[in-house]
């Protein structure tokens with residue numbers, strides 16, 4: 507069987523970088539999606555220095571031309587894509603006011619909503635649509651979306667949930683919407699050899715989450731597990747470390 511090819515968006519740092527490392531350690535060739543060449547190349551050489559098979563690829567989630575170019579490059583070099591991990595995401599500081607308090611639903615600005623939804627929702631879907639024809643050429647395609655427990659309406663409606671009071675509307679609802687897309691895409695692709703799932707990585711210490719509770723090594727595990735599901739694995743599920751989360 508030919509070597510598996512995985513593309514991870516936003517893989518130059520954080521959970522994406524660690525996901526690339528863990529997949530590469532399994533013998534998978536990892537394409538490090540990054541929007542800045544210098545950062546992408548730095549990540550590539552960091553993994554190569556560990557003896558891993560990694561290659562930077564220009565991919566700005568907010569620039570459709572890079573999606574098309576990445577698809578063209580992957581098609582020409584590999585003819586297929588086995589694993590797509592939609593990892594890149596943003597959490598704008600505008601979700602907090604000058605006193606560090608969360609800006610509530612009644613006050614969140616259109617700009618914050620639109621900017622967040624552009625990257626976390628609309629443009630993540632555009633990346634997926636651009637690359638799906640290549641995933642369809644894989645013998646066992648796997649598509650993983652990085653959501654968040656903060657996108658769970660079930661948890662947000664439960665006063666006993668630890669995230670009940672963590673109401674940052676733009677980020678949270680962009681991940682809720684993304685989960686909705688995952689359910690629809692998984693339904694469309696049911697009966698094919700492609701599995702589509704959404705991950706909550708945990709509260710992970712990264713630039714996005716300085717107050718995270720677990721290290722990236724742990725935070726990447728859910729993405730890696732969903733990217734390497736066996737042929738009889740699930741599709742259309744919202745998972746954290748093997749446990750199903752409520753939508």
Ligand SMILES: NC(=O)c1ccc[n+]([C@@H]2O[C@H](COP(=O)([O-])OP(=O)(O)OC[C@H]3O[C@@H](n4cnc5c(N)ncnc54)[C@H](OP(=O)(O)O)[C@@H]3O)[C@@H](O)[C@H]2O)c1
Pocket residue numbers: 515516517518519520521522539540541542545565566567568592593594595596625652653654655706707708709710711712713714715718
């Ligand atoms: N950390 C957590 O506790 C946590 C919890 C739940 C879910 N998540 C989700 O997990 C994913 C990774 O988070 P993280 O904590 O690793 O975040 P991070 O440390 O802030 O890293 C984000 C990555 O996404 C990239 N990115 C952002 N916008 C992009 C764009 N338009 N095009 C291409 N790349 C872009 C960044 O690239 P640059 O370096 O160029 O900015 C960076 O590589 C996100 O989707 C996040 O929402 C994280």
